[in-house]
Amino acid sequence: MVLVNNPDRLHGIYRPSSAVADNDNYLTNAETIMILYHHPGACSLADHIALLEAGLSYKLVSIDRNKQTEDGRDFLTINPRGYVPTLELDDGTVLTENLAILAYIGDRSGTLMPEDGVTRWRALEALSFMSTAIHGNLVPFFKDLSTPEKERAREALVRHFASIAEQLGDKPFLLGDRMTIADP
């Protein structure tokens, strides 16, 4: 039996909203579901949160630093680029790149991706900013690069987080009153 919609591996970093907190269930047959390939604490955390909040059924498979899946497969045969997040859809299609995966989950959720108007483009704007400017400047810390590189990245991150804080203002979510795909 496989536990799906599993918030356990959030490691206490994120508390799902009350709407999804009691949504765990078990697969008891060969039903096909999406698989999120992830690494604890990596950027795939955003996709895990989005899947939970979307209420979609999924299973988690973790990847270690040697690109092995927790069930002993070579991850490079699934995503030759070797990056998490990687999402295997229910029909076996493999989707990569955080921006695309979050936008996909947002569309499938029916609620997390604003449907039209400027809010939709703001959501994509936020995803792009986070997966380029923010994520790129976290790399020197993950990879333990030189002190000057870390210092430059730290300065950029302070500016970037300040701009997100300014955009958030006193709204409950980045784009307004309800959670969108820009929040995880």
Ligand SMILES: N[C@@H](CCC(=O)N[C@@H](CS)C(=O)NCC(=O)O)C(=O)O
């Ligand atoms: N362009 C990719 C980058 C994802 C990425 O860098 N993921 C990191 C974890 S946060 C990773 O898998 N690193 C493994 C590696 O560098 O080999 C995306 O936006 O999804």
